[in-house]
Amino acid sequence: MAELRTETMTVNMGPQHPSTHGVLRLVLELDGEVIQSVIPTIGYLHTGIEKTAEQKKWQQVIPLVERMDYLGAQSNSLAYALAVEKLLGLQMPARVNDIRVLIAELQRIASHLIWLGTHAMEIGAVSMLFYAIRERELLLNINELIAGFRFFPSYIRIGGLREDLPRGFHESVNAFLERFPAKIDEFEGLLTKNDIFRRRTEGVGVITQDDAMQWGLVGPILRAGGSDYDVRKYFPYLGYETYTFNVPTATEGDVYARYRVRVAEMRESVKIARPAISRITPSGAWACDDPRVVPPPKDKVYSEMEALIQHFLIYSQGFTVPAGEVYFPVEGPRGEHGTYVVSDGTNRPWRVKMRAPSFMAIQALPAVVKGGLIADVVAVIGSNDVVMGDCDR
Amino acid sequence: MTAAEVLAALAPLVPNASFEEAPSADFATVYVPADRLVETCLALRDAEPLRFTTIIEITAADYIPRQPRFEVVYHLLSISRRARVRLKVRVHEGGTVPTVQGVWKGAGWPEREVWDMFGIVFDGHPDLRRLLMPEDWDGHPARKDYPVQIRKGAQTYEPLEVSEHEFRANIERDRVRRTH
Numbered sequence: 163m164a165e166l167r168t169e170t171m172t173v174n175m176g177p178q179h180p181s182t183h184g185v186l187r188l189v190l191e192l193d194g195e196v197i198q199s200v201i202p203t204i205g206y207l208h209t210g211i212e213k214t215a216e217q218k219k220w221q222q223v224i225p226l227v228e229r230m231d232y233l234g235a236q237s238n239s240l241a242y243a244l245a246v247e248k249l250l251g252l253q254m255p256a257r258v259n260d261i262r263v264l265i266a267e268l269q270r271i272a273s274h275l276i277w278l279g280t281h282a283m284e285i286g287a288v289s290m291l292f293y294a295i296r297e298r299e300l301l302l303n304i305n306e307l308i309a310g311f312r313f314f315p316s317y318i319r320i321g322g323l324r325e326d327l328p329r330g331f332h333e334s335v336n337a338f339l340e341r342f343p344a345k346i347d348e349f350e351g352l353l354t355k356n357d358i359f360r361r362r363t364e365g366v367g368v369i370t371q372d373d374a375m376q377w378g379l380v381g382p383i384l385r386a387g388g389s390d391y392d393v394r395k396y397f398p399y400l401g402y403e404t405y406t407f408n409v410p411t412a413t414e415g416d417v418y419a420r421y422r423v424r425v426a427e428m429r430e431s432v433k434i435a436r437p438a439i440s441r442i443t444p445s446g447a448w449a450c451d452d453p454r455v456v457p458p459p460k461d462k463v464y465s466e467m468e469a470l471i472q473h474f475l476i477y478s479q480g481f482t483v484p485a486g487e488v489y490f491p492v493e494g495p496r497g498e499h500g501t502y503v504v505s506d507g508t509n510r511p512w513r514v515k516m517r518a519p520s521f522m523a524i525q526a527l528p529a530v531v532k533g534g535l536i537a538d539v540v541a542v543i544g545s546n547d548v549v550m551g552d553c554d555r
Numbered sequence: 556m557t558a559a560e561v562l563a564a565l566a567p568l569v570p571n572a573s574f575e576e577a578p579s580a581d582f583a584t585v586y587v588p589a590d591r592l593v594e595t596c597l598a599l600r601d602a603e604p605l606r607f608t609t610i611i612e613i614t615a616a617d618y619i620p621r622q623p624r625f626e627v628v629y630h631l632l633s634i635s636r637r638a639r640v641r642l643k644v645r646v647h648e649g650g651t652v653p654t655v656q657g658v659w660k661g662a663g664w665p666e667r668e669v670w671d672m673f674g675i676v677f678d679g680h681p682d683l684r685r686l687l688m689p690e691d692w693d694g695h696p697a698r699k700d701y702p703v704q705i706r707k708g709a710q711t712y713e714p715l716e717v718s719e720h721e722f723r724a725n726i727e728r729d730r731v732r733r734t735h
Contacts, residue, residue: 205687213696217703248580375609378661380632391634486580489630489641491611502628504616513616517630525664554687 170198175539177206183280183543184550186524195535200528204521207554215514219480220246221320223514227501228314230516231552234273236265237494238516239318241501244399245490246320249483249505250455255447258322259400264335264438265318266400266492267431271342272301273495273547274428281421281544282353285362290352297345300338307334321456322449327442335439339432346428353421363418367530367542370415377526381497381519383546386423387415393493405434417545424547454481480509496520496547520546520553556638558583564605568598577643584641589652592644596658599631599640607631607640613655613665615646615673617699623647625675629655646675654680672697 176187185206191198211230215223227242228235240262247254254262279294302312307328309315317324353359369379371387384391392409394402410426412419449456457476462469485507491500497519504513523546531539558576561583565574572595575586587595599607611630618624629642644652654677655662666677667686674695677683685692694701717725 205685205689208687210696213701213703372608373660375634376660378610378612378659380609380611389634396634396637397639486578488580489639490581498611500611500630502612502614502630515612515614517612521664521668522661525661529660 168193173536177203183548186543186548186550186553188527188539190536190539192536195537197531197534197536197539200531200539202524202527204524204550204553207550209555211555212514212516215511217510219509220483220511221480223511224319225314225316227514227516228316229551230518230555231494231496231499231520231549232313233276233549234269234495234499234552235314236269236318237273237492237499238501239316240266241490241492241494241499241516242503242514243318243320244492245488245501245503246483248488248490249486249503250320250452250481251484252321252450252452252455254322254450256401257442257446258448258450260438260441261323261327261448262318263400263402263405264435264442267435267438268301268304268335268338270431270495271428271435272298274424274431275301277424277495277544277547278349281541281547282359284540284544285359287353287356287359290349293345293349293352297342300334300341304331304334304338307331319449321452322447326445326448329444332439332442332444335435339435339439343429343432346425350425354425360418362537362541363421363545364414364416366417366534366538367545368415369526369530373526373529374415377529378522379497379519379526381494382420382423382427383497383523385409385411386419388413393491393498397491399490399492402434405437407433417541420545482507482509483511491517494519496523496549496552516552516555518552518555520548520550521555523548524553556583556633556636556640558585558640561585561599561605561640564602565595565598568602569594579641582639582641584643586643586645589644589646589650592642593653593655593658595642596629596655599642600658604636605633606635607633607638609634610655610659610661610665611639613662613669615669615675615697617673617697619699623650625650625673627652627669627675651676651678653678656680671695674698 171192173190173192175190177185187203189201211226215226224239227238230238275294275298279291282290305315306312309317369383369387371389374384374387380391390409390411395409407430410423412423453472457473458469463473483505485505487504489500489502491498500517502515503511506512531542562574569591572591573588577584577586599605609632611632613629615625615627623645625646627644627646631640646652654666666680669675670683671685671688672695
């Protein structure tokens, strides 16, 4: 019998492939359907945000960093604002911290909803996307309420918040928190025991705890491998130590474990958001009282000379930040979002660097999917929850 | 964990290295000489009181006109000790830093990014190519002496000039062609 000639096939996936979440390009080398090697190419969404930030005044960087991880926008600006506030040595009023906690948790839910919808859709459960987007719409409405902007509210500022909470904020948040847990049950009812979903995800794309640490995948990926590392518990900020919540973990480290961890995280976020909204008074302090950073109230600007000067200085020259450097980590939806800020004592940052969880997740992708099937690539990319804006910055 | 504690734990493992404690607003910061970097990182990862098993990020900063010009910054995390440490390596322009990919697998891409953005060469890196910028890009954009806005000459074409006479003739010719 004549011997059959076999050779591997090279397939290009992306950058315009719908299931690569934006513009990720993968060059796959296939033996039949089995993956021999993967070469990711990134950088299609590189916009030089870190370089641009060096030309802006400190406060002007907030809208820029929100556009990095566009699904978890406010966790970027939170990490940045907290880093700069640490250099400035600012102390926030308790109400500001509570509002920031609430915003961070709502942002986590919003980001996880997009992840849940797209991840399930890519695996074949198309209708999940519509259920998830419907709930996220309510969170975007809350963003619109507080800032007039749905995706990138820039509501968190250095020195506090942009302005006080609007009327109707508590009602909107409470209505969402009231309705949402039943919706998570609905999502889980569609997926958790779904035989097709489980066969596509169980035992696929395993990332063990040790591997996740080696690759720097701190976040839901690490927790799905068994660790309980969560920045909110290990290095508390914003008074997270005063809230009662669990850190969901799993041990298998596969796609299904990461799904369970993220869904459980949404439930925990609701658990944090409920006491947070009850602590927040309808009106009160919304910024610290440091006149270097926070502009004076508008009525004083019109009546007092000093306030007018202060207002003018803040909006024309900005404020200076003492020389030094800080790395501030926060627990973002995709894992540890950190900002490394270097100041040389002027009114513009010397260097701003965001730690990008998606960057690390795509780096680990070739090692995770090697030897798997081509259909698993889609499941693994989805479960690692990569956002290319975050990866390329 | 303070910088003094980190240095005390490192001293027996990496003998005769000139570590330097740096002032810091958040957590322990240590200057490491480039030639002892890999040794130090292995000790930080494996030594029982330290266990910095997780790489958080590798980045750099350009402090022109100060010499040496660059500082490569490593942020490490020890989950079991609940501690963070920042290592810094001073590099001259054109100088090299040994790669730490053998210590943490996740160091590969961050080092590529630093090379791409700052032009700092990592010795022994198996795949030191451009990562974020296109392969044929000139220069390293995150350097302070790299221009923020590059003005390229606009690509222009001569405007199309057709007199009314030619225009009518063209239409006429077109009509003739279509009717035949």
